[in-house]
Amino acid sequence: MPDLEFKDMQGFIARGYGSLPAAAYLVLTVDEGSEARAWLKGLIPSVTPADLRPETQALHVAFTSHGLRALGLDETSLRSFSREFWEGMADDHRARHVLGDRGASAPGRWRWGGDTHTHALLLLFARDDDELGAFVNEVRAAYGGVRELAWLDTFAFDSPLEHFGFNDGIAQPFMEGLRRTGPPANTVAAGEFVLGYPNEYGRRPLTPLVESDLDPAGVLPSRVRADGSEPKRDGPSFHDLGKNGTYLVFRELSQDVPAFWRFVDEASRLDDGSSNPEERLRLAAKMVGRWPSGAPLTLCPDQDDPDQGSRDDFGYREHDRTGDRCPLGAHIRRTNPRDALEGSPEDALKVANRHRLLRRGRPYGAPISRTMDIEEILRHTGEHEEVGLHFISLGTDIARQFEFVQHTWINNAKFDGLYTDADPLMGHTGDRQGTFTLQGAPVRTRVTGMERFVETRGGGYFFLPGVRALRYLASLPAPPTGPSS
């Protein structure tokens, strides 16, 4: 395992900044290429590299393929990125058939990201809202050639909650080569999350390249062939635009919290038609696969146990093969099946680890109930500020990681031998035809008429470049026939 070049890597790959609870994301469009390149050049010293552990604030920058084109990157280089990135998240076929962004979630109805004008994403982190506000103003004051399309706020819960009321962000793979290490079963090769290093197949992931003629100053590292492997003596000459960068998937996911709890409340009523709070919580936990504290149902089948709240060191085969504890189709069992799927537990785990995501998202919007009091949520009527999750994941292969999880695991009604059970929180289409099966003895129970509680409001596929790649992008010559300069 080669040493990671932390200096050249944006720090967001190495850490999620738990100590910087205030965060905002700014979506930008490039109006004028040469001014935007000058702006980017000025921004680079503020971008936080991975060899620093920032105490007060952090800044990161990422671009869509449209954004790279607007900065002046040539089409041949653009096509050396992955097809998924080149096409973008809002591509019609992808949205409809891979990601399930249909109906209210269709890109045509997004707040941002559904068109070709979404070019760049700035991610800002600070210690509190005041410092964040000042930081945002400082960054805005420096804009040149770019214009802000959206300002995406976040909400910091006191503990790592998401808006349905469950502890979130527990299952996170450890990346090889970082100081923080974890159990081998949950440790994933660096090449899964950062370009330029061996991945879980022992190969370097495909990396975007520019012909060496287009980098005469040698800003980018060379020494790779077109296919990303080590060069032969007479191989073609390319410079590596991807090294120490990665792909960043951003999705603005709104959560209909009252609808979720009302649905669960209805589905868990007593025979006399009255609410059954205990059963209601149990059903919600069954859908998630964890109790509100985060305790996994596979370890705590009967009731919540806050002491087990951050347990991530468990599998499904040994105690829960049949799904009697954590249903086969529960959210956490499909977003990370651990050892549950085909083959031996070891093989299943190995395969599952080829579809892991580094999750870096944060919730947004103030909750209806600060204490996550379900009765209060159910009593709430009328309008309320939109709440949800700014989902962010990092990975070197969008198709094999993010899209695979979304399509093959979350949206797939046939997951693990099921029939009509998509993800109970976010996998259904809204036609109320779907089911949620709670395996059990002597026979299963089943919730019918499943709804969709999460809608996509915006998003994009971004490239989070290494520091040298940022310098290269800032120094691109104006395209000969372009409208700029």
Place this chain on the structure above:
Amino acid sequence: MSKAPFQDGMTIVTRVIPGREASLLELLHGIGNDVEGSRLVPFPELTTLHFGRWVFFEADVDALGAPTPPTLILSTNFDAPRKDHIAELYDRAREGIDRIYEHCEGYPRPEGRTPARVRAWLEQHDAGYNTLYVGTRGRTVDRIRREARLREAIQGFLDEACRRPGFQELGPAAIRGEIQAFVQGDPDLAWAAEAPPRWRSRWPTRRDLPLALAATALVFVPLAGALLRGWRVGAVLLGGIIGILLLAVGLWALVLRRRERTDPEDPPTNDFDHVRSLVHNEDRFVQNQMSAVNRVKPGWLRLATLRVVLAAIDVLGRWVHTHGSLGSIPSIHFARWVIIDEGRRVVFFSNFDGSWENYLGDFIDKAAVGLTGVWSNTAGFPRSRWLVFDGATDEQRFKAYARRSQVVTPVWYSAYKWLSVQNVNNNSAIRAGLFGEQTPDETAAWLRRL
């Protein structure tokens, strides 16, 4: 108890008349764009058809650069016998068949075109297959659909029953009894009381003949020698045969290994526009398909190796992997390899559940050895070692190779597109365990299938 049917594969390979390609493609896309509503080929009326496709291959070249003609392939997975399938096909889809094959060389001219002549012409062009894998052994289209309806009815009944206070406390046997009573009370489900036909392998089939002959030679020649001339002669014969075999395999391996070191491999990148044309038709519902063609590497050694590997997988598919999963891949309905163009190219047709990315991932994670054994004999495949190693494990290069090999499938039909292989097989298990004696453990396990 009736004998269960045998699902077979038909691969009708025909040459397209030069100049008629565009017209043919337009016709095929017209059928494929509304595959369930096509008047020309009314697929839903075909009772013998599980999956079917028409694929068109443009004029191309083989691995040595020699031309391969424009080719149309009709590939079907059907309930045997073949003659009934072909008869039904031409009976129901006469207009479509005529219009399609009028684009092909040698199709009976209108004046002398009788159903008998057309059927004979189609049979004559059936290239069969080198390997056929079936994930849902021994079940007709009709049975697969009926068993799916049976399960849905039982699930509906259970949804209601579970709302009854105390239902879960009845215990497994009583719950099964209630389900039985429900099924018996519905005349539409009465058929389920009959035990399903059991699928029994026929040994040896004609396809196993080469294997059977080889085994016979290996066992009976020494045995006969021993019986007729004494055990020493038998031992010498056995040793001789094994020695010759080992020598041959050793020589083969050495030559193969030398070639492997220098065979060129294609890059791990793809033309986006080509991939987009394929992706456009994918993930429309739970099942997907792949049609691919590859050039066999030059020389008899590669072709012979390919034939042996394909025959071996065919045998394994029929005798070992008969319960719905190939190794630990549980998502393949039907797949086949067929060598065409006198051994110069090999096509692969597959019907599977889930995404292409998942399918290829399964290939790499769970079946790399077998797939490398096959496709390393074709040009451009990622570098292999000793025929079956490396190759497909070069993930990105293998995925790029697979995409490059793929062609758009203008017409593709599935008779039960809402069912996964796991669904089909579970439905059959539900039906099989519905009636009859069971131990308490068996009943508990059976209820888990619901």
